[in-house]
Amino acid sequence: MSAQLPACQLLERYYGQAARLCPVAPPEDTWLLTHSAAMVSDNVALRQQWQASERLAVSPFEPFDYLPEGQVVLFWPKAHQLGKWWLEWLCHVLPDNTPLDIVGEHQGGIKRVPKMLDELGMSCDKLDNARRCSLFATRTVKMEAPESAWQTFDALDMRLVSHPGVFGHGKVDEGTQLLLQALEETLPKKTLKVLDMGCGDGIISAWLAKRGHAVTAVDVSAFAAEACRRTLHDNALDGTVLESDVYSALEGERFDVIVSNPPFHQERDISYGPSTRLIDEAPEHLNAKGQLILVANAFLPYPERLQRALGGFETLSDNRRFRVYRATK
Template sequence: MSAQLPACQLLERYYGQAAQLWPVAPPEDAWLLNHSAAMVSDSVALRQQWQASDRLALTPFEPVNELPTDQVVLFWPKTHQLGMWWLAWLCHVLPANTPIDIVGEHQGGVKRVPKVLSGLGMVCDKLDNARRCSLFATRTVVMEAPDSAWETFDALDIRLVSHPGVFGHGKVDEGTQLLLQALETALPKKPLKVLDMGCGDGIISAWLAKRGHAVTAVDVSAFAAEACRRTLLANELEGTVLESDVYSALEGEQFDVIVSNPPFHQERDVSYGPSTRLINQASEHLNPKGQLILVANVFLPYPEKLQRAFGEFNSLADNRRFRVFRALK
């Protein structure tokens, strides 16, 4: 794990080494892991870290059967709508008047929390601030389940269902559009077994399924996986959708094509870890003569990674901002 994050440094300063927390939407942090018996996260990668340390890890889409006895701490996400969703979720699943603390970095928008809490009729006390982070205290109020956060919109003749925090929420990004244009001519007309790595709201999966391909979609985020399932259902399309930390849920399964618009951000930090594993391990999950097709911002170092992993690759499309790469097994 990386060095202790500023928000967790603030928690250590406030709670001390005796801290026992119940983090919600936490970051990856060794101190936090060691000071929590349970957590809730949409990230299967983070849940697996907690589970590997014999700690309870829940998704927001499963029931909370055991109420927390430790201090609940919500890590305020950079996406404001997602922070609102987590607050509503906590108020729905926990008894009224349950103490909740909220922590986050100033550049991530945590300074908006007092106004958000006031608008929801929730109390707010500022507990501490340091390391350009703030810590607030509040208590739950009675709320309905936050289902209204799901957003449905149409794009490219597909009905998309999305959720705050999912990549491309509410729109189809330019890179994905360039990728789909390239796939239109790059893929043969016969049905293929295709893996959509990092499926997001399911735009690529639905596009492929409409053209008769057998699609498996994976994403590290439970929000994204659920959005993809809802998108496929809304378009009366079939596909397998799994939560997976890159290839972790695929157990050696192989495909004719792996397609991806891989992420390179974790909150505000640049991270090439997932995309590097996507490229380096692709051959293990490709059938003979299979192909990896991905789109990326032109400034990202993917040509070097593709060269090392495959030896050869080519460019299918380039609009000066994004480039579509193809590598053959």
């Protein structure tokens, strides 16, 4: 079996079929899984895939108490500051002078890595390039746990905490603002059990908790879940925050309202998978007369899916760029 993605194809070309790797922040690629003993990822869905194949898969927010088998390879993310966080984290958790390779696509910013390594006092050797990707080698140097990437900002009369790579990092996006306006106008003034699906840095969760609702927040990203926890904490608000691949961590649990600003991008590709599951499986997680309220770009094909899953919907807001939909069980 050959690698499918360009960065993995470069690794296959360089390491060969005898490769034994420990990827960090990897993409989904069967060749990579087959040739790896363990992995580290913020993505709980990807970790569950690896665990199902009897591979060790851990979150960067879990205690890191093992030495990886095989060559550690960091897949460079498109968010430059997120890449820096991963570098600092690896330098913090791995022994000094551990070999570390870094791979990524040219359009994703991998060419900036040598300069960043130099700024961090780390060595840099170029090993290979192909498929519009490059592979660099370095070694870890001792560093403190990375905290500088966390960003705090004020919005909507709250203190919000964000991290590179989390949707809407450092700001409240237009769609979320439209959604919150619609919620202000339509939610009853009583305590509701609410699920914030795809919580990001916790803007919606904190807004709901501040108004007295019992909030459960979920996100596939460990960075998002941790940002949401910090946002709730910094505002002295209560809420349950879980890492979850859509509803995977919520078996049997039902809510009065499910709220979401669902993503439709997977890196640079459009992906409707999570949004489709959000809508299709909503009836199983809503109480009687429960509501699914979501905001989406106006061009996205959600109305038809809402019609099929819940038998109808209404448009609460429409500013031509975004629409807020409500469907009732």
